[in-house]
Amino acid sequence: MFGLLSGDNELAKAWFTLNVNGKKRRVKTETDEPLLWILRDDFDLTGTKFGCGVGECGACSVLIDGIARRSCRVQVQNVSSGQKIVTIEGLGTRENLSPLQKAFVEYTAFGCGFCTPGMIITATALLALNPNPTREEIIEAMDNNLCRCGSYPNVIEAILAFTNGSKPSP
Amino acid sequence: MEVTRRQFLRSLGSSCLLYVVSYVPGSGMQKIDSEPWPAGNEDIECRFYALDTNYLDCFVFHEDGSVTVLAGRTELGQGFETVLTAIVTQGLDIPSNRLEIILGNTDVCPDHGPTVGSSATEQVAWGIWEACLQLRKDIILRAAKTHKLQVKDLIYKGGVIRSKKELEQVIKPVETGRGEIVYMTLDPQASSSDRVTLEYKDLGLDNVNAESIVTGTLKYAGDLKLPGTLYADWHIPPYHRKLTRLKSVDLSDAQATSGVSRVERIGSKVVAVAERYNDVVKALARVKSVCEKPYRPKKLRVEQEIRAGAVFQEIKEQTGDVNAGLASSYKTVTETYRTHYTAWAPIETYSALAKMEPGGNEVTIWSGSQYPHRVRELASLNLNLPESAIHFIHTPVGGAFGGKVAPPVSQEAADLSRRVGAPVKVIYSRKNQFQKRGSFKMACVFDFSTGVGTDGRLQARKLDIYQDLGEGTRDTYAAPHILIKHYRTEMPVNQANSRGTSYVQIGFAQESHIDMVARAIGHDPFEFRRNNVALESFIPLIDACADMIQYPRSGLGPDEGIGIGLCNHGARQMGVAAAHVKVDRKTGKVHVKEICAAFDIGTIINHRTVTTTIRGGIIWGLGWVLREEVKLDGHSVYTEFLTDYGVPRFSDTPEIKLQFLDNERPGKPRGCGELPVIPTVAAIANAVYHAIGVRFYATPITPEKVLKVLGKT
Numbered sequence: 001m002f003g004l005l006s007g008d009n010e011l012a013k014a015w016f017t018l019n020v021n022g023k024k025r026r027v028k029t030e031t032d033e034p035l036l037w038i039l040r041d042d043f044d045l046t047g048t049k050f051g052c053g054v055g056e057c058g059a060c061s062v063l064i065d066g067i068a069r070r071s072c073r074v075q076v077q078n079v080s081s082g083q084k085i086v087t088i089e090g091l092g093t094r095e096n097l098s099p100l101q102k103a104f105v106e107y108t109a110f111g112c113g114f115c116t117p118g119m120i121i122t123a124t125a126l127l128a129l130n131p132n133p134t135r136e137e138i139i140e141a142m143d144n145n146l147c148r149c150g151s152y153p154n155v156i157e158a159i160l161a162f163t164n165g166s167k168p169s170p
Numbered sequence: 171m172e173v174t175r176r177q178f179l180r181s182l183g184s185s186c187l188l189y190v191v192s193y194v195p196g197s198g199m200q201k202i203d204s205e206p207w208p209a210g211n212e213d214i215e216c217r218f219y220a221l222d223t224n225y226l227d228c229f230v231f232h233e234d235g236s237v238t239v240l241a242g243r244t245e246l247g248q249g250f251e252t253v254l255t256a257i258v259t260q261g262l263d264i265p266s267n268r269l270e271i272i273l274g275n276t277d278v279c280p281d282h283g284p285t286v287g288s289s290a291t292e293q294v295a296w297g298i299w300e301a302c303l304q305l306r307k308d309i310i311l312r313a314a315k316t317h318k319l320q321v322k323d324l325i326y327k328g329g330v331i332r333s334k335k336e337l338e339q340v341i342k343p344v345e346t347g348r349g350e351i352v353y354m355t356l357d358p359q360a361s362s363s364d365r366v367t368l369e370y371k372d373l374g375l376d377n378v379n380a381e382s383i384v385t386g387t388l389k390y391a392g393d394l395k396l397p398g399t400l401y402a403d404w405h406i407p408p409y410h411r412k413l414t415r416l417k418s419v420d421l422s423d424a425q426a427t428s429g430v431s432r433v434e435r436i437g438s439k440v441v442a443v444a445e446r447y448n449d450v451v452k453a454l455a456r457v458k459s460v461c462e463k464p465y466r467p468k469k470l471r472v473e474q475e476i477r478a479g480a481v482f483q484e485i486k487e488q489t490g491d492v493n494a495g496l497a498s499s500y501k502t503v504t505e506t507y508r509t510h511y512t513a514w515a516p517i518e519t520y521s522a523l524a525k526m527e528p529g530g531n532e533v534t535i536w537s538g539s540q541y542p543h544r545v546r547e548l549a550s551l552n553l554n555l556p557e558s559a560i561h562f563i564h565t566p567v568g569g570a571f572g573g574k575v576a577p578p579v580s581q582e583a584a585d586l587s588r589r590v591g592a593p594v595k596v597i598y599s600r601k602n603q604f605q606k607r608g609s610f611k612m613a614c615v616f617d618f619s620t621g622v623g624t625d626g627r628l629q630a631r632k633l634d635i636y637q638d639l640g641e642g643t644r645d646t647y648a649a650p651h652i653l654i655k656h657y658r659t660e661m662p663v664n665q666a667n668s669r670g671t672s673y674v675q676i677g678f679a680q681e682s683h684i685d686m687v688a689r690a691i692g693h694d695p696f697e698f699r700r701n702n703v704a705l706e707s708f709i710p711l712i713d714a715c716a717d718m719i720q721y722p723r724s725g726l727g728p729d730e731g732i733g734i735g736l737c738n739h740g741a742r743q744m745g746v747a748a749a750h751v752k753v754d755r756k757t758g759k760v761h762v763k764e765i766c767a768a769f770d771i772g773t774i775i776n777h778r779t780v781t782t783t784i785r786g787g788i789i790w791g792l793g794w795v796l797r798e799e800v801k802l803d804g805h806s807v808y809t810e811f812l813t814d815y816g817v818p819r820f821s822d823t824p825e826i827k828l829q830f831l832d833n834e835r836p837g838k839p840r841g842c843g844e845l846p847v848i849p850t851v852a853a854i855a856n857a858v859y860h861a862i863g864v865r866f867y868a869t870p871i872t873p874e875k876v877l878k879v880l881g882k883t
């Protein structure tokens with residue numbers, strides 16, 4: 001990012017309007033601020049996690065116009081106010097889980113849970129494009145979301161169960 | 171305000187009935203021999219641990235019928251809270267919404283030692299189960315006394331005492347003594363007539379944190395925020411921590427970064443503190459530092475270095491005369507195996523929030539830890555404050571695996587909070603997560619000489635172990651002559667425990683070697699193991715795996731193979747795995763098609779938790795043997811990214827079949843956190859041999875190594 005000379009950064013700050021989980025939110029920030037930290041620090045949406053900062057783990061995945069994107073690699077200046085951002089908090093609440101979130105509970109599709117919001121976001125994007133993915137299609141779509149606890153088999157089961165209604169035993 | 175554990179318990183006691191349960195040492199709870207901690211070292215490693223406190227679990231019975239349990243050990247994503255919930259709701263017969271479990275708060279929770287070694291369920295959860303059963307009995311006795319009733323007329327049901335004659339007469343536990351503190355000593359070995367017996371049933375409880383996890387509302391340390399919180403992270407020397415120091419730094423560019431409140435050299439590191447994490451990242455990128463480059467050979471040839479510096483430590487096991495045994499054997503097989511450096515690589519990097527009170531004399535720290543009391547002890551040393559002035563509150567952990575026992579991040583956050591006079595949240599960059607501590611699971615070397623008789627029985631086992639602790643060698647294979655020695659070498663990186671102290675490394679080496687011994691005399695590897703295992707209870711596990719994976723089978727495709735691995739984890743947990751692989755001759759990639767594994771781990775508290783943990787352990791093992799490696803040379807660690815390191819992915823996921831033979835040896839649960847990794851690594855290596863007839867003596871078995879070997883053959 002050019003122009004960020006020491007001491008002159010006030011110039012690089014600007015107001016941005018974002019559409020997050022169906023609400024208009026305004027924030028004054030540096031233009032190259034990653035969306036991840038705006039969600040976490042300015043909007044208190046901490047379900048979106050920092051795992052690597054370079055877009056290789058998927059823990060910070062959010063939907064932007066329905067596509068799963070790495071929010072650590074999306075600068076705020078590259079998101080327009082017309083684009084719809086959806087975070088894990090926008091998919092369901094504890095009282096009203098989305099069907100996919102329910103499937104993740106039922107199949108214990110997590111270990112420590114740190115990567116899980118990113119997993120659910122990525123799977124939500126997959127299912128919007130392809131409501132009945134095969135095991136192979138699930139693996140392909142999810143392959144860049146990392147889980148160190150190795151919950152992959154459970155995640156695959158949860159997505160399969162959600163999509164085709166067949167019930168592999170949890 | 172300073173609240174000690176004692177004060178907290180007293181404050182509860184005024185309106186509650188409080189049970190403080192201690193355990194007869196050596197009974198239900200295991201006391202572990204310890205080695206003193208090296209003092210004052212901030213980058214400390216957990217090797218062993220001291221337990222000089224009594225095991226004091228607390229059960230608080232409230233007026234509204236709810237119960238609070240304060241216990242030791244922590245939830246690390248392994249499902250410990252779920253296990254405890256299953257145990258206490260059943261043990262005290264109460265619904266889960268009337269149970270509160272507090273773990274890892276050093277003000278109020280007992281010190282049960284670190285949550286390591288797959289021992290929490292066995293050592294703590296099962297003790298709590300026994301305590302619940304004893305509590306039921308004790309509360310009936312108390313109710314009989316306070317309400318002048320006959321014990322024989324009373325039953326404990328639904329968390330209360332009822333009269334058998336008049337079922338509507340209900341006595342809540344708290345009514346037997348509001349404000350009382352009852353000290354109960356539990357001896358699970360006591361004669362059965364003195365004990366309540368109740369068979370535990372797995373009711374298939376959901377993970378207690380499931381709904382918070384799937385909605386993103388579970389708050390990890392990095393998710394917490396106090397007014398005025400500042401972020402911080404470190405710039406570190408590029409060389410091995412043990413060998414280098416910072417010579418000079420130029421911080422002017424970094425300090426001029428907008429939004430940064432402080433950039434400062436502290437010892438051999440530079441810290442940046444800012445309101446926004448991205449500004450910390452920017453400032454650290456602008457730090458210019460000059461470090462002493464340690465004098466070392468450019469290429470760290472691990473095996474040679476380990477051998478050259480080896481110092482004999484101890485004899486691990488000795489029986490008979492191993493040299494005579496080898497000399498008189500029909501065939502002997504002599505081989506060397508080497509393993510590689512690995513990292514924990516949790517998805518949550520080290521994170522902690524700390525708030526030092528004005529005056530700098532009292533601090534609260536929030537972080538995820540495998541040993542909160544150890545964090546408090548270290549903070550006390552580092553901050554020069556009494557332990558009572560340090561309040562550590564355990565938060566959910568985004569993966570620990572041995573790497574979050576008492577990592578420096580909590581000390582750093584507390585120290586920085588005192589320096590800057592505001593709450594500080596330290597979050598490590600991914601690069602720092604890999605490189606800053608300079609601690610890895612050690613590369614190890616194993617020299618085997620094994621003799622076998624014409625009858626296919628092992629005669630002599632000689633093993634020299636370098637670096638590895640050699641746990642898991644005992645009681646796996648029987649032989650009349652055994653000599654196992656342990657050597658250590660000081661290396662430029664620190665030894666750390668990862669999914670176990672050493673079982674994975676020895677598991678790979680020993681099981682690969684045993685396969686070669688079997689093949690040297692033309693025996694089937696499954697059958698050879700059936701004939702030579704030290705414990706009979708391995709045989710049904712081997713049979714179960716053979717059955718699940720259909721071994722022996724005809725019709726394996728070209729370059730496909732099936733292999734087996736065994737593990738006896740501390741004589742408590744036993745596991746066998748069989749792997750079916752296909753080796754791609756074009757890419758060199760080993761595709762693991764299926765893993766079938768069987769375990770003997772005692773009573774299972776929650777099959778869903780265990781299955782999730784074991785599947786995850788199998789995938790960990792797959793990554794360990796085929797993909798992951800920390801890259802380092804004489805000077806530096808180079809691994810910086812998760813993808814470089816080789817964390818396994820969805821596309822690595824094999825079909826997994828599991829069997830639990832817990833009915834064979836029921837009773838106390840024996841844990842399974844580390845166990846599934848160990849037989850998996852060996853089973854895969856042995857399946858690769860079966861597939862292409864090539865033995866890999868060094869891990870990981872990467873596509874590059876496979877291609878190289880296939881090119882030569």
